[in-house]
Amino acid sequence: MEWLNDSDPLLKAYWIIAGVSSLIFVVQMIMTFVGMDASDGLNADFNGDMHADGPFQFFSIRNLVNFFLGFGWGGVCFYHTFSSPLWIGICAFLTGAAFVLLFFFLIKFFLKLEKDNTFKIGNTLNQTADVYLTVPPEKTGKGKIQISVRGSVHEIDAMTPDEKIPTGAKARVVGIIDQQTVLVTKI
Numbered sequence: 001m002e003w004l005n006d007s008d009p010l011l012k013a014y015w016i017i018a019g020v021s022s023l024i025f026v027v028q029m030i031m032t033f034v035g036m037d038a039s040d041g042l043n044a045d046f047n048g049d050m051h052a053d054g055p056f057q058f059f060s061i062r063n064l065v066n067f068f069l070g071f072g073w074g075g076v077c078f079y080h081t082f083s084s085p086l087w088i089g090i091c092a093f094l095t096g097a098a099f100v101l102l103f104f105f106l107i108k109f110f111l112k113l114e115k116d117n118t119f120k121i122g123n124t125l126n127q128t129a130d131v132y133l134t135v136p137p138e139k140t141g142k143g144k145i146q147i148s149v150r151g152s153v154h155e156i157d158a159m160t161p162d163e164k165i166p167t168g169a170k171a172r173v174v175g176i177i178d179q180q181t182v183l184v185t186k187i
Helices: 009-036 061-078 085-112
Strands: 128-133 145-148 151-157 170-178 181-184
Touching: 009 061, 009 085, 061 085, 128 151, 145 170, 151 170
Parallel strands: 151 181
Antiparallel strands: 128 145, 128 170, 145 151, 170 181
């Protein structure tokens, strides 16, 4: 620790900011992985109108820690690169902003993974399908169609109110009969 006491006050400040923010960041990460989120058990009496729609709030404790993490380590890394404290501060600030943006894009990427892509027959309405097995008129039986919903191909029972639709023809889903059967018309 003697090297820190003998350092320039500006470098010492960057090291302190980097050390404290790194420690808080590690504690936050451990709490996240253990299952304790930052809001668990904490009831802050803060009532500001900074509500953001969505999971990413620009002004949050986590983003503040991310900014200071980048700011502190940016200052430490750029201290010997530039002789001007102004340029060191600008680079440290830009590094802190880059850390916040990086966190934003990582959160946005991971939120794409939690989308609900389960098949719902209601998503087939007004979609075009290929007739897989001949679709007979409504009262005489069922045929099958193949339809792509959210990038996944599904095989569904189908009936038609019109005349039969032969295999290989295109059909449009115009109604839902039940959870396994749709009503189609020939295109």
